[in-house]
Amino acid sequence: MTTRSAAGMLTRMxxxxxxxxxxxxxxxxxxxxxxxxxxxxLVEIGCPYLTDMSVEADGITxxxxxxxxxxxxLSGGEPLPRVPGVWHKHGxxxxxxxxxxxxxxxxxxxxxxxxxxxxxxxxxxxxxxAAFVLSIEIQWAALKMIGYEWLAGLPLARTADNWKYFGxxxxxFRVISWIRAFHxxxxxxxxxLLAGLIGYAIPWRTHGTPAxxxxxxxxxxxxxxxxT
Amino acid sequence: MTGPVVNKARRGVFLRSLVCWLLLYAVxxxxxxxxxxxxxxxxxxxxxxxxxxxxxxxxxxDVDIRYDAASIQTPALVLQILRGCDGVEVWAMLxxxxxxxxxxxxxxxxxxxxxxxxxxxxxxxxxxxxxxxALTRMDWFDIAHGVIWQGVMVLLTGAFVLGWTxxxxxxxxxxAFS
Numbered sequence: 570m571t572t573r574s575a576a577g578m579l580t581r582m583x584x585x586x587x588x589x590x591x592x593x594x595x596x597x598x599x600x601x602x603x604x605x606x607x608x609x610x611l612v613e614i615g616c617p618y619l620t621d622m623s624v625e626a627d628g629i630t631x632x633x634x635x636x637x638x639x640x641x642x643l644s645g646g647e648p649l650p651r652v653p654g655v656w657h658k659h660g661x662x663x664x665x666x667x668x669x670x671x672x673x674x675x676x677x678x679x680x681x682x683x684x685x686x687x688x689x690x691x692x693x694x695x696x697x698x699a700a701f702v703l704s705i706e707i708q709w710a711a712l713k714m715i716g717y718e719w720l721a722g723l724p725l726a727r728t729a730d731n732w733k734y735f736g737x738x739x740x741x742f743r744v745i746s747w748i749r750a751f752h753x754x755x756x757x758x759x760x761x762l763l764a765g766l767i768g769y770a771i772p773w774r775t776h777g778t779p780a781x782x783x784x785x786x787x788x789x790x791x792x793x794x795x796x797t
Numbered sequence: 798m799t800g801p802v803v804n805k806a807r808r809g810v811f812l813r814s815l816v817c818w819l820l821l822y823a824v825x826x827x828x829x830x831x832x833x834x835x836x837x838x839x840x841x842x843x844x845x846x847x848x849x850x851x852x853x854x855x856x857x858x859d860v861d862i863r864y865d866a867a868s869i870q871t872p873a874l875v876l877q878i879l880r881g882c883d884g885v886e887v888w889a890m891l892x893x894x895x896x897x898x899x900x901x902x903x904x905x906x907x908x909x910x911x912x913x914x915x916x917x918x919x920x921x922x923x924x925x926x927x928x929x930x931a932l933t934r935m936d937w938f939d940i941a942h943g944v945i946w947q948g949v950m951v952l953l954t955g956a957f958v959l960g961w962t963x964x965x966x967x968x969x970x971x972x973a974f975s
Contacts, residue, residue: 575960578959578960579956582956586948586952590945590948661940662943662944664944665943665944665948669948669951672948672952673952673955676952676959677959750830751823751826751827753881754829754886755826755887755951756826758947758951760819761951762951762954762955763815769811770808770812771808
């Protein structure tokens with residue numbers, strides 16, 4: 570990598586990071602909107618204790634609504650009814666994923682034609698990573714509230730089934746907490762980094778160089794014009 | 798037909814490297830979190846707080862800068878350096894990348910050394926700039942800390958890895974060493 574291509578790479582990254590960061594904070598709802606559907610779906614299929622989820626963006630805040638469905642029984646023997654729940658999450662960290670994905674998408678030294686062709690892949694990667702991160706945040710907030718606040722105030726039956734079910738909930742909460750700690754420990758933006766690069770692993774129909782290879786002098790053999 | 802075949806193979810290696818990078822990073826981060834109580838005195842106190850305090854004393858000569866094992870203080874401000882503020886997460890990204898991307902071992906070690914220096918300097922710049930921001934524009938602190946610098950550190954690591962693992966240069970060096 571030459572000094573020129575390194576400087577070009579850094580310039581592109583800084584410029585795209587600044588522009589996208591400005592865009593996502595100026596219009597947060599527009600960027601959070603495509604994330605809300607996949608987030609609700611991921612929470613629905615990922616968390617066995619939440620159902621009928623809907624997620625929407627309200628400015629920079631993400632609002633998740635759903636029913637808490639916990640199969641525990643009360644001390645009187647009756648099952649715990651479904652209870653609606655609402656969780657609010659600040660979308661700042663979700664939005665920063667977009668800035669990082671597009672900054673790293675702009676980094677490799679390749680033609681702009683190919684870069685633009687890969688923009689939808691980067692966008693898809695950003696939405697998927699953002700939805701996954703947000704679904705973990707919502708599950709963590711919901712499970713913490715359910716386990717440590719809501720259930721703690723209910724007269725639950727002291728049965729073996731209840732203990733077993735509660736143990737499973739705790740286990741699930743530990744898994745979610747580990748993933749959340751991974752995200753907070755840099756994993757969130759690392760996934761964004763991978764999402765920005767993943768498009769360059771897709772085969773390209775021309776003989777173009779791989780993603781991390783800079784566009785250097787042509788490697789094709791020169792054709793003699795006046796061959797005799 | 799060699800071109801597309803090599804290209805396809807390289808893309809396969811690239812994709813595999815990305816997956817291995819993620820897995821190794823998760824392992825390193827788990828090890829770091831599990832051993833944080835053993836390493837924090839050195840990684841935070843000696844490697845970050847002390848040099849950052851020195852730089853702050855230099856850039857803020859009129860301010861009384863003091864520090865302890867995990868915080869930098871002035872009479873008006875206490876900046877705590879917590880887990881995640883020590884730059885180890887991005888360093889783990891660098892270490893994982895240097896181990897999984899195909900390149901000669903000599904280049905891996907060089908990459909580790911130069912990358913470590915780069916991230917150390919960048920993280921000191923981060924702490925010092927955040928301290929200045931907290932002193933002068935506290936309302937900018939959250940966005941500078943939580944969004945701008947986090948993004949910059951990850952992107953800096955990504956840019957270094959992209960530049961260092963450049964296949965053309967790596968293969969040229971491999972040929973030179975063979």
